Ligand SMILES: Nc1ncnc2c1ncn2[C@@H]1O[C@H](COP(=O)(O)OP(=O)(O)OP(=O)(O)O)[C@@H](O)[C@H]1O
């Protein structure tokens with residue numbers, strides 16, 4: 001559990017009635033989500049439910065056609081993607097999206113691209129290497145030639161290099177061996193303990209609900225459930241659909 | 247970049263087109279023998295022609311880099327690029343003679359005028375190239391690849407027509423201001439200042455470009471954008487501005503090439519960019535499209551091959567065959583080494 005799991009006060013991130021389209025495909029049909037300062041919030045849902053689209057709406061890659069997104073009290077609905085990270089939102093996207101022909105170090109440096117405090121970047125990189133010693137071993141390897149798990153670590157590390165106030169993680173455990181899945185969730189909690197709020201998209205609902213304070217369940221572009229993580233874990237519908245119980 | 251996914255391994259490449267492979271070996275071997283024969287028959291001529299080839303190669307390199315930069319970032323073959331180079335030649339004549347009153351025999355003032363013209367020509371071509379991207383290619387960013395390709399060919403014709411309307415259908419002459427006096431003499435062969443100046447202008451521009459792409463923040467943004475636009479955007483990179491900047495730089499290089507070429511050859515015509523552009527594009531593919539040092543290497547090789555073919559005395563095919571030779575090289579490269587001389591094959595096909 002994270003350090004401040006209260007959920008009081010004004011949310012750091014707030015989506016209200018967000019509609020997002022791909023051409024004529026209506027992918028998000030009025031989504032409302034809140035993330036409070038210090039929280040881990042998880043977004044569950046089947047394939048194609050709209051989880052990644054929600055993240056792409058927040059970070060500016062898919063601008064909503066309707067609805068409002070605000071971050072730290074300011075409207076960011078129409079802010080350009082490259083400005084979002086400057087406001088304090090970083091993302092480890094679906095499919096990792098590393099720069100394949102850059103080394104691990106260069107990828108991490110790209111994560112800090114918009115920062116001007118050059119002197120502190122070095123220290124942050126050391127911290128990423130502490131979290132992921134494997135990345136340090138591979139620091140000069142081209143990201144495109146690393147294993148899936150290594151790339152996942154690199155993508156999370158790269159997002160951390162932005163020093164975000166809010167971290168968006170899209171399926172960070174995808175393709176990882178079970179032992180690494182646990183390790184990734186430990187690290188997610190560690191990052192959260194250091195004060196970063198997290199919006200976590202996961203297929204691994206059990207692990208996600210264990211780590212999270214609250215959760216939302218998405219179904220074909222709509223929120224169908226929203227509750228404390230502990231409550232979701234005992235919810236019958238969730239148990240059947242996402243925790244694989246009969 | 248994306249076409250590399252199914253690159254055959256060396257082994258099956260060698261056994262598959264065996265007839266073609268034999269043909270390739272024969273062609274390359276024959277060419278090498280022909281060059282050797284020329285070297286022994288007329289060594290000083292060979293040396294002279296080689297120096298001319300290097301100069302030509304430098305101009306090709308400036309143009310080839312523009313193709314490779316734009317391809318690297320958009321995977322678009324910008325067919326209009328050669329015509330921007332042609333405009334560079336026209337700007338050179340307009341600025342140097344009409345603005346600055348440049349003519350033969352002005353002494354040291356020439357250097358200043360040529361430098362000022364260079365800056366203006368680079369700026370003009372850079373801005374034009376960035377404008378082309380903004381008007382013609384940006385609206386097609388998400389469209390199937392054929393759309394921007396056809397558009398590029400259209401833009402190429404439009405620029406040629408503009409050149410035609412601006413300067414007429416005939417060759418126009420640029421002032422012959424590069425001194426022809428010799429820099430050095432070797433076995434009775436003179437190396438003229440006019441050739442050296444082209445090299446002297448080209449090399450700092452090339453080094454500047456490499457520094458820009460490899461060392462600067464802007465260069466990092468260019469490389470990141472080339473590799474993954476969405477990922478670049480969420481790193482805080484303004485992707486559209488980075489693409490505009492790339493076209494600006496590519497255009498500026500074409501402008502520099504236009505100046506070098508027009509003052510070296512001293513003539514410009516509206517359709518000159520088309521042919522030279524195709525040759526430079528071939529050079530970029532030869533070196534490995536998307537690869538900057540590769541473009542320079544490919545350009546110097548093509549420059550050498552062209553001038554050897556046209557200038558060596560002993561049974562060379564001659565200038566009538568230059569186009570055929572250049573494009574045969576292109577075909578050979580595409581068959582045997584589609585990633586080009588210096589291009590690398592990556593798992594993502596980048
Ligand atoms: N680029 C696109 N073009 C058209 N439709 C898209 C595109 N991306 C996603 N969609 C559609 O939008 C809907 C939501 O997709 P999204 O990627 O958000 O799902 P998801 O919940 O992340 O699924 P998964 O668990 O498989 O990653 C799906 O129906 C999908 O087919």
Ligand SMILES: [Mg+2]
Pocket residue numbers: 051052053094170
């Ligand atoms: Mg997804």
